[in-house]
Amino acid sequence: MRYPDFVRNMLTGSILLAITIFTGGCQMLPVWATGPIKPAPLEIGDTIAFIAPAGNLNQERMTLAKQRLEEMGFIIKQPDDLFRQYGYLAGTDERRAQEIMDAFTDPDVKAIFPGTGGYGTTRILDRLDYKTIRKNPKILIGFSDITGLHLAINRKAGLVTFHTPNPQYGLGSETNLSDFSAKYFWRALLKSSYYDDQGNRLTPGWTYDFPKDVPAPKTLATGTARGRLIGGNASLVAPTMGTPYEIQTKGKILFLEDVREAPYRIDRYLSNLKLAGKLDQLNGVILGKFTQADKSEDHHSEFSMKDVFEQYFGDLGIPVVYDFPAGHYKYNATLPIGAMVELEATEDGCKITVLEDPVKLP
Numbered sequence: 238m239r240y241p242d243f244v245r246n247m248l249t250g251s252i253l254l255a256i257t258i259f260t261g262g263c264q265m266l267p268v269w270a271t272g273p274i275k276p277a278p279l280e281i282g283d284t285i286a287f288i289a290p291a292g293n294l295n296q297e298r299m300t301l302a303k304q305r306l307e308e309m310g311f312i313i314k315q316p317d318d319l320f321r322q323y324g325y326l327a328g329t330d331e332r333r334a335q336e337i338m339d340a341f342t343d344p345d346v347k348a349i350f351p352g353t354g355g356y357g358t359t360r361i362l363d364r365l366d367y368k369t370i371r372k373n374p375k376i377l378i379g380f381s382d383i384t385g386l387h388l389a390i391n392r393k394a395g396l397v398t399f400h401t402p403n404p405q406y407g408l409g410s411e412t413n414l415s416d417f418s419a420k421y422f423w424r425a426l427l428k429s430s431y432y433d434d435q436g437n438r439l440t441p442g443w444t445y446d447f448p449k450d451v452p453a454p455k456t457l458a459t460g461t462a463r464g465r466l467i468g469g470n471a472s473l474v475a476p477t478m479g480t481p482y483e484i485q486t487k488g489k490i491l492f493l494e495d496v497r498e499a500p501y502r503i504d505r506y507l508s509n510l511k512l513a514g515k516l517d518q519l520n521g522v523i524l525g526k527f528t529q530a531d532k533s534e535d536h537h538s539e540f541s542m543k544d545v546f547e548q549y550f551g552d553l554g555i556p557v558v559y560d561f562p563a564g565h566y567k568y569n570a571t572l573p574i575g576a577m578v579e580l581e582a583t584e585d586g587c588k589i590t591v592l593e594d595p596v597k598l599p
Contacts, residue, residue: 273391273395273396273397273465273575273576274371274374274394274395274396274397274597275374275396275397275594275595275596275597276348276374276375276376276377276396276397276596276597277347277374277375277376277428277596277597278376278426278427278428278430278431278596278597278598279311279347279348279376279426279427279428280347280427280428280429281309281310281311281429282310282311282312283311283312283347283348284311284312284313284314284345284346284347285306285311285312285313285314285346285347285348285349285350286313286314286315286340286343286346286348286349286350287299287302287303287313287314287315287319287350287352287404288315288316288319288336288337288340288349288350288351288352289319289320289321289327289328289333289336289351289352289353290327290333290334290336290337290351290357290358290361290383290386291326291327291333291351291353291354291355291356291357291358291381291382291383292325292326292327292353292354292355292356292357292382293320293321293322293323293325293326293327293328293355294319294320294327294352294353294405295352295353295405295409296320297409298404298405298406298409298410299319299320299352299404299405299409300409301408301409301410302352302404302405302407302408302409303315303404305408305409305413306408314343314345314346316336316339318332319352325355325356325357326355326356326357326360327352327355327357330357330360330361330364331364333357333361334361334364334365337349337361337365337386338365338366338369338370340375341369341370341373341375342369342373346375347375347376348375348376348377348378348426349375349376349377349378350378350379350403350404351377351378351379351383351386351403351404352403352404352405353381353403353404353405353406354379354380354381354382354383354384354403354470355381355382356382357382358382358383358384358385358386358473359385359473359476359477362385362386362389362477362480362482363481365389365390365393367389367390367393367394368394370390370393370394370396371394371395371396374396374597376398376399376426376596377390377396377398377399378398378399378401378402378403378426378571379399379400379401379403380400380401380402380403380469380470380494380563380564380565380569381403381470381473381496381565382470382473383403383469384400384468384469384470384473384474385473385477385482386398387400387469387574388467388469388473388474388477388482388483388484389477389482391467391485391574391575392481392482392483392484392485393481393482395575396575397573397574397575397576397595397596398573398574398575399425399426399571399572399573399574399595400469400492400563400571400572400573400574401422401425401569401571401572402414402418402422402569402571407422407569415567415568415569416448417447417448417450417451417562417568417570418567418568418569418570418571421443421445421570421571422571424443424571425571425573425595425596426571426596428596428598431594431596431598438598441592441593441594442576442590442591442592442593442594443590443591444588444589444590444591445570445589445590447562451562451568452560452562452568453586453587454523454558454559454560454561454562454586454587454589455558455559455560455586455587456556456557456558456582456583456584456586456587457522457524457543457546457547457550457551457557457558457559457582458550458551458553458554458555458556458557458582459556459582459583459584460521460554460555460556460582461556461579461580461581461582462490462520462521462555462556462579462580463490463520463577463578463579463580463592464488464489464490464519464520464521464577464578465488465489465490465575465576465577465578466489466490466492466523466572466573466574466575466576466577466578467484467485467486467489467490467491467492467574467575468484468491468492468493468523468574469492469493469494469574470493470494470495470564471493471494471495471498471503471506471507472495472498472502472506474493474506474510475505475506475509475510478509478510478513478515479513483513484510484515486510486515486516486518486519487518487519488518488519488520489519489520490519490520490521490522490523490578490580491515491516491519491521491522491523492522492523492524492525492561492563492572492574493522493523493524493525494524494525494526494527494563494564494565495527495528495564495565496526496527496528496529496564496565497528497529497530498527498530499530500530500540500541500542500544500545501540503527503542503545504540504545504548504549507545507549508549511549516549516550516553519553519555520555520580521555521556521557521580521582522550522553522555522556522557522558523558523561523580523589524546524550524557524558524559524560524561525560525561525562525563525564525566526560526561526562526563526564526565526566527542527564528564528565528566529565530542543559546559556580556581556582556587557582558580558582558587558589561589573591573595575595576591576592576593576595577591577592577593578590578591578592579592
């Protein structure tokens, strides 16, 4: 039976009111509360947009990354002012935000590759149109300062994004991506990686393997847990607290990494999360690489990084691993932010499995 518009509106309003009351009366559930949306995977011949949403870019490295992608068969699209500079930023807040939105709304673009991290993504989060991003789901990659975009887009648009090497320090480095980094980068992004040689769909997801030259993660607390993956760079996660973009951790697997941070500063970030209740209802924790701590801070080194991890995560009663090869490190595994993962941590080691395909397939 087809109801008049005013009746349908009344019914819709009643349903939303019931949801609001059921969930505590404070905030309506987002329309993607039952699960995230996923971008289409990349195919050879697709167009990739290079953007600069954070720090200014190194032209030589980005040119090399472009060349390598074009040799694979991709088309690279970049704005004429990609190498602009505004202080330590790649342009004004307005320009950087507009560039992101231009990439999401461009019908030719299938994936968005920020050139590097650095500084500045938190300055533009309130300038992005998340409804438009949700209506135009595309692959978004990156790490470090790009964490700001991962958090905000996950929270406000419900789109799976990818914590990966950036072009400037991966595809654009002299030695290219390490074999380990390349394996999971293309496993996550390329459509062909989801099928066998006969064109049959593979079992959804994958498990991370660690060859002899890649140090395997270590167990801090044992157990098995499942949850959607969330997180990124710790120094970007903490500043979003108290904002509309703050990390949502209930029932999630938290991933954190950082660079050039002494233990006492990581302590401060984790304290922030603890005081905000973000560690109370976690299902599990994956701690990536925390590399190249500032040597000038050695006078604050009474606690090691592992000591700090144990103080915050050791007694939560959930599985926790550390030294997972992801972050500011030559072995930088791609992690699908928003996808369902499983963490199994034992005294003898750990197993981390992506349980679903993080891209939309036919």
